[in-house]
Structure formats: C-alpha cells, structure tokens
Amino acid sequence: MADVQLHSVSKSFGSTKAVQSLSLDIADGEFLVLLGPTGAGKTTLLRLVAGLEKPDTGSIALGGIDATHLPPAARDVTFVFQQYSLYPHLTVFENLAFPLRSPVRALDETTIRNRVNDVARLLKIEDKLGNAATRLSGGQMQRVAIGRALVRSPACYLMDEPLSSLDAKLRGELRVELKRIQAELGSTILYVTHDQIEAMTLSTRIGVMDEGHLVQVGTPREIYTDPINMYVASRLGMPAINFVPVSTFPALAAPASATIMGLRTEHLSIKKGRGGEGEGAGTVRWIEHLGDQNHVHITLDGQDIVTLSDPDSDVQQGDSVTITPTHPLYFDKHGLRVRN
Amino acid sequence: MAEIAITNLKKNFGEFVAVRDSTFTVKDGEFFCLLGPSGCGKTTTLRMIAGLELPTEGEIRLGGNDVTFKRASERDIAFVFQLFALYPHMNVSANIGFPLKCDGLPSAEIKRRVEETATILRITSLLDKPVSGLSGGDRQRVALGRAIVRQPMAFLMDEPLGALDSEFRHVMCGELRALHNRLKATTVYVTHDQLEAMSMADVIAVMNNGVVEQLASPREIYDRPATMFVADFIGSPSMNFVDARAGLAIGSTSLRIGDEDITIPAMRESISENDLALGVRPEQVTLKAEGGLRGEVFGVEYLGTTQIVTVTTSHGIVKARIGADQHAALGETVGLSFRPDKISIFDKASGRALKSVLHEGAAHG
Numbered sequence: 001m002a003d004v005q006l007h008s009v010s011k012s013f014g015s016t017k018a019v020q021s022l023s024l025d026i027a028d029g030e031f032l033v034l035l036g037p038t039g040a041g042k043t044t045l046l047r048l049v050a051g052l053e054k055p056d057t058g059s060i061a062l063g064g065i066d067a068t069h070l071p072p073a074a075r076d077v078t079f080v081f082q083q084y085s086l087y088p089h090l091t092v093f094e095n096l097a098f099p100l101r102s103p104v105r106a107l108d109e110t111t112i113r114n115r116v117n118d119v120a121r122l123l124k125i126e127d128k129l130g131n132a133a134t135r136l137s138g139g140q141m142q143r144v145a146i147g148r149a150l151v152r153s154p155a156c157y158l159m160d161e162p163l164s165s166l167d168a169k170l171r172g173e174l175r176v177e178l179k180r181i182q183a184e185l186g187s188t189i190l191y192v193t194h195d196q197i198e199a200m201t202l203s204t205r206i207g208v209m210d211e212g213h214l215v216q217v218g219t220p221r222e223i224y225t226d227p228i229n230m231y232v233a234s235r236l237g238m239p240a241i242n243f244v245p246v247s248t249f250p251a252l253a254a255p256a257s258a259t260i261m262g263l264r265t266e267h268l269s270i271k272k273g274r275g276g277e278g279e280g281a282g283t284v285r286w287i288e289h290l291g292d293q294n295h296v297h298i299t300l301d302g303q304d305i306v307t308l309s310d311p312d313s314d315v316q317q318g319d320s321v322t323i324t325p326t327h328p329l330y331f332d333k334h335g336l337r338v339r340n
Numbered sequence: 341m342a343e344i345a346i347t348n349l350k351k352n353f354g355e356f357v358a359v360r361d362s363t364f365t366v367k368d369g370e371f372f373c374l375l376g377p378s379g380c381g382k383t384t385t386l387r388m389i390a391g392l393e394l395p396t397e398g399e400i401r402l403g404g405n406d407v408t409f410k411r412a413s414e415r416d417i418a419f420v421f422q423l424f425a426l427y428p429h430m431n432v433s434a435n436i437g438f439p440l441k442c443d444g445l446p447s448a449e450i451k452r453r454v455e456e457t458a459t460i461l462r463i464t465s466l467l468d469k470p471v472s473g474l475s476g477g478d479r480q481r482v483a484l485g486r487a488i489v490r491q492p493m494a495f496l497m498d499e500p501l502g503a504l505d506s507e508f509r510h511v512m513c514g515e516l517r518a519l520h521n522r523l524k525a526t527t528v529y530v531t532h533d534q535l536e537a538m539s540m541a542d543v544i545a546v547m548n549n550g551v552v553e554q555l556a557s558p559r560e561i562y563d564r565p566a567t568m569f570v571a572d573f574i575g576s577p578s579m580n581f582v583d584a585r586a587g588l589a590i591g592s593t594s595l596r597i598g599d600e601d602i603t604i605p606a607m608r609e610s611i612s613e614n615d616l617a618l619g620v621r622p623e624q625v626t627l628k629a630e631g632g633l634r635g636e637v638f639g640v641e642y643l644g645t646t647q648i649v650t651v652t653t654s655h656g657i658v659k660a661r662i663g664a665d666q667h668a669a670l671g672e673t674v675g676l677s678f679r680p681d682k683i684s685i686f687d688k689a690s691g692r693a694l695k696s697v698l699h700e701g702a703a704h705g
Contacts, residue, residue, distance in 0.1 A: 037505060037508075038476075038505055164506075167377065167378070167532055168533065168534065168535075168576055169572075169573075169578065172576065172577060176639060176641075176650070179639075194505050194506065195506050197643065200641070200642055200643055200644065201641040201642070201643070201648075220642050220644075221642060224642075224644045236644055237644050237645065238643075238644075238645075264644075264645065265645050266645055266664075266665075288539055289538065289558055289559045289562070290535060290538045290539055291534075291538050291558070291559075291562035291574060291575050291621075292562075292575050292576060292621065292622065292623055292661065308645060
C-alpha cells in the first residue's frame with residue numbers, strides 16, 4: 001500500500017477539457033471517493049492514475065515515485081471496472097489466480113493458493129472456487145472481479161463504479177463488505193461513483209468533481225455540513241437541498257452578501273397554520289411516500305421546496321404551513337458559500 | 341384511454357414457467373407498476389399485454405375488448421423500451437412524428453401533434469436538433485414523445501429510466517408522474533427499482549417467481565407487506581427480521597425474544613409454537629443505552645440527515661435509521677426498541693404475514 005499524489009494534472013480530448021489542473025494527495029490506507037455526474041472527469045482521472053491515459057501537463061506519484069511516464073504495467077495499481085470481465089473458460093479459482101500467474105511475479109503454487117483462498121474467504125465466495133465463472137449470479141461475478149484486484153497487494157486500487165450494475169439490495173450488501181475489507185487490509189482505494197450514498201458510506205474523504213475540476217475534498221460530514229458552494233451542496237442529500245432567495249424570509253438576519261439560502265430537512269421546521277408577517281407561508285402541494293422517507297413538497301412564495309416529513313407529523317396535502325429556517329447555509333450571487 | 345383486465349394469465353417457455361396464473365385489473369387512468377427482481381415474470385407479463393408474446397393460457401382485455409391473441413399492431417398501445425431506439429439520421433421532430441407518418445396522416449396534422457407533444461414534454465426547443473447530440477434524459481423524453489404522439493389507449497413502459505444516472509432517475513420519476521397527471525393515460529410500468537415504483541405508482545404489483553405476491557398502493561405495501569419477500573424487497577435498507585420461536589394466541593400483544601417481551605399489534609389469528617420473524621422497518625427502530633433487545637454496533641453509515649446503524653444481536657442483524665445527530669459508536673453495546681404499532685409478524689415457513697390489528701386493515705382495505 002502507498003500514497004498517491006497528483007500535482008496540477010490536466011488532460012484534454014480535442015476541445016474538451018476532461019481534467020483541469022487537478023491536485024490531490026491520497027494518504028496511505030485512505031478510501032477516497034470521487035463523486036460527480038457523468039462527464040465530470042472522474043473516470044479520466046482514474047485512467048490517468050492507471051496509466052491508461054497520459055496527462056497533458058502535471059505529474060503523478062505512486063508511493064513517492066514519479067509514475068507520470070510509466071506504462072500501466074509498471075505502475076503498481078489494479079483496476080476494477082464497472083463491467084466485470086471474467087475469463088469465461090476459467091473457474092473462479094483460476095480467475096482469481098490469474099494476476100498472480102504473471103511470469104514477472106513468479107510466485108510458487110502454494111503462495112498463489114493461499115492468497116486466493118484468503119481473498120475468497122474475505123469475499124465469502126470460498127465455496128464457489130470450483131465453479132465456472134459463468135455459472136455465478138451477477139453479484140458473485142462482481143465479487144470475483146473485485147477479488148481479482150485484491151489478490152495482488154498493489155500501491156493503490158482503482159475502482160470505476162464497481163457496484164453500479166448491481167441491483168439495490170446487492171449494492172447495499174457489497175458496500176458494507178467493501179468497506180469492511182478495506183478497513184481490514186488497510187488498502188489505499190481511489191473509487192469513482194455518481195452515487196452519493198456510496199460516496200457517503202464508503203469514503204474516508206470525498207472529492208467532489210465538476211467539469212474537470214476538483215471542487216472540494218473532505219470527510220462526508222464536512223462535505224455535507226460545510227459545502228463551499230451551491231454545486232457541492234446540491235451533490236449530497238436526499239431529498240436535495242432547497243435553494244430560495246434570502247428575501248423569502250425577510251424576518252431572518254442574513255449575512256450582507258448572501259442572496260441565496262440553502263435549506264435541507266434539518267434546516268427547517270414546519271408548523272401547521274399561518275404564522276405572522278415575514279414568516280415563510282407555504283402550502284403542502286404533495287406528499288411523496290417513498291416508504292422509508294416521505295418527501296413533503298411545499299409551495300413557498302411561488303417556489304417548490306422538498307423536505308423529509310417527520311414520521312409522526314399529521315401534515316396533509318393542501319394544508320397551510322409556516323416554515324421557520326434554523327441555521328441555513330447562505331450563498332452569494334456567484335453561488336459561493338457565505339459563512340456567518 | 342382504457343382499462344386493462346388480465347385474467348388467469350399464464351406463460352410457459354418450454355419447461356420454464358415465467359408467469360403463473362396472474363389476475364389483476366389496471367383501471368382507466370391508473371399508473372400501475374409491475375415490480376420485482378430479474379426473472380420474476382414482470383417483463384413477460386408486459387410483453388403479453390403488448391402482444392409481443394402470446395399467453396399459454398388466460399385472457400387480456402383492453403378497453404373491454406378481448407385482445408389476447410391480437411397482433412401487437414392491432415392493439416392501441418404504445419411501448420417505451422429501456423434502450424431508447426431513436427432513428428439517428430432524423431431530427432427530434434421527425435423521430436416523434438414517425439409513427440404518425442407510418443399511419444399516413446397528413447403532414448399538417450403530424451406537425452400539429454408533434455408540436456403539442458413537444459409542449460407537453462417541454463422539449464419544443466429541441467425539435468430541430470439531431471438526436472445524436474442529446475443527453476440521456478432528452479433522448480428518453482424524445483422516446484416518450486414518440487409514444488405520446490400516437491394518443492394510444494395505454495402506455496407500456498419497460499424500465500424506461502434504467503439507463504440513466506441514479507440521481508437523474510429520481511428527477512425523471514417526478515417528471516413522468518407529472519406527465520401522467522396531465523395526460524391521465526393508463527400506464528403499465530415495469531421496474532426492479534423500488535424507489536421508482538414507490539414514487540410514481542398508484543398501484544404496485546410485487547412479483548416473485550411468476551406470481552403476484554401483493555397488489556396494493558405503495559404505502560400499503562410498505563406498511564403492511566403480505567409476505568417476507570415483499571417486506572424484504574421494498575425499503576432501503578429493507579425490513580429487519582428478528583428471529584423468534586413462540587406461539588401466539590388471538591389477542592396477544594407481546595412476543596418474547598430472548599429475555600425481552602416485545603410489544604406487538606394485537607394478534608387476530610393464533611399460531612402454535614413455530615419459527616416466527618418479527619419484521620420492523622429501520623426507521624421504526626430506536627437505540628437506547630439501557631434495556632431493550634441488546635446488541636453490538638457493527639457498522640455506522642453516515643447519510644447526512646440520517647445514519648444507518650447496524651447492530652448484531654443473538655436473534656439476527658438489525659439496522660436502525662436514526663438522526664445523524666444521535667450518538668452511535670462502533671463496538672458499543674446498545675439496546676433496541678421497536679415502534680409497537682408498525683411491527684409485522686411472519687410465519688417463517690410460509691413467509692406469510694400473520695393477521696393482526698396492523699394487518700387486518702390490509703385484508704379489508
């Protein structure tokens with residue numbers, strides 16, 4: 001295991017600037033998740049670290065050694081792709097052993113067997129080792145694909161949305177397992193996803209990406225509670241944060257440069273009935289029952305806001321409500337955070 | 341627009357039974373979801389309604405007419421697929437208007453209907469653009485437009501949002517439901533994503549192994565799951581099952597698990613000593629320092645507003661969804677308590693929910 005350092009890395013494809021002057025230090029044993037929508041540059045960054053792309057400018061160091069110009073094979077990293085590509089003609093055991101059989105490693109059979117068995121136990125597929133790789137469920141195949149990365153002990157694991165092709169239930173299970181395995185092995189992982197729940201639950205730190213830029217890096221709690229701009233604030237949270245002009249609540253003392261107020265569920269309280277002058281008077285437009293979460297859609301001063309309902313609340317569609325913000329997040333006219 | 345009535349529908353592929361005796365009615369103007377894991381028979385059911393598969397047995401009525409063995413083209417329905425197959429050489433307007441052109445409508449009429457459809461979908465500004473440059477969401481809107489423009493009796497949709505980012509999918513769900521509220525078109529929607537089903541459907545049919553396990557409103561299915569399969573499939577994280585070995589009499593209001601008597605909704609049926617499962621949703625579980633069902637904190641997942649705390653007990657793993665401001669530390673011993681009125685009791689052998697004050701409402705409503 002080792003640290004990974006990116007220094008002012010840029011990469012363009014024609015006129016598209018995929019990654020722009022990006023610097024990032026990933027500590028040894030850290031689980032760093034890059035979060036962003038499609039096209040933010042996450043996968044390109046991962047491919048740059050793997051050596052599958054060459055940066056236009058900047059440098060990449062693995063374990064303190066400059067790897068910028070090394071070919072992929074000379075970099076001590078493994079890559080797990082979104083689509084599990086197993087060797088269909090090999091058993092699970094042979095699929096897992098494959099990276100160890102490379103002639104450059106020259107490992108003896110006992111070592112290989114031990115490593116494969118260790119990883120299989122970790123991933124709870126030890127009873128499947130004799131199976132043909134094609135005779136597995138989707139979740140098992142993806143575990144084998146992850147296992148094939150784990151049998152080696154590289155400087156860094158690179159994972160590109162490894163769970164996104166799985167159904168919700170399996171994704172939840174593998175999420176917990178991956179986090180447990182990472183903690184047990186103390187691995188350095190650079191992980192790419194557009195799923196905020198994966199980012200929140202897996203990472204030591206999250207890096208939020210937008211159009212090739214790394215906008216903010218921090219622990220899930222920092223990113224969630226202390227975003228530097230509106231873009232970062234809107235990346236995390238279910239339901240998404242609501243943005244309203246500060247003029248919606250004239251009674252509230254907002255910082256001078258603030259024009260926008262960001263309200264999450266925990267930033268507002270809802271009371272039935274109409275409040276006084278200057279308080280947020282809203283109407284419940286719709287209550288969306290999602291089971292574990294009920295989203296209340298409220299029309300407030302001509303804008304729609306969405307919040308989680310209190311499970312014991314008796315607020316109903318059509319009700320008049322009064323909304324009181326508590327410690328909201330403020331943003332200026334450029335979308336940058338204003339701290340008060 | 342019309343009602344779709346399915347009676348005793350069956351479909352075998354050789355030895356394999358894909359759909360086993362399904363009976364349900366999709367009311368006029370209803371948004372109906374077929375929900376289940378892959379291989380449960382939901383897509384086969386949809387394809388039989390569309391006329392893309394012929395049933396082995398049973399009957400399908402569309403707007404009162406028997407269409408069981410009619411060709412797909414003779415049924416007045418529109419199908420939206422997961423992979424939006426747009427004509428790459430045509431612009432948005434020509435793609436949407438294509439079904440009408442095939443029907444030989446005059447071009448003025450086509451133009452009028454395409455514009456009307458574009459207004460409904462709010463994509464008027466895209467009409468002259470080539471489809472190749474569009475984002476995933478816009479492509480899916482165009483695919484929907486091609487279905488809407490025909491003004492069919494019913495829409496059938498097979499995981500139309502499956503190819504989109506998870507975040508964007510929720511936005512499209514809101515959009516699809518709003519569209520449904522405007523058009524009031526009978527819609528049958530197939531998905532394996534419970535969140536899509538919960539957020540859009542009037543009625544959900546949860547399918548498993550070719551059988552409809554429960555047919556009810558999203559709320560009903562969530563609060564009163566008829567079987568352990570349904571309870572487990574819906575919810576994220578899914579319902580907790582706490583193991584118990586006990587018998588219950590009519591009127592019982594408590595279940596003994598380990599050294600704890602847990603308050604449950606009053607039973608409306610009795611069961612002799614048996615393996616039972618107490619089902620409770622993660623958000624109905626609270627942690628306390630003293631008392632309750634004891635266990636050790638095994639995992640804490642921070643989600644912003646809330647956190648998921650995984651607790652191992654000697655009766656199974658229990659996940660609790662609690663506020664992110666509450667304390668929970670790894671390795672700590674905690675007590676669990678469950679909100680009594682929301683507990684379901686299942687017979688583990690059959691997986692069936694036992695009748696109780698909570699579940700009797702389900703039978704009548």
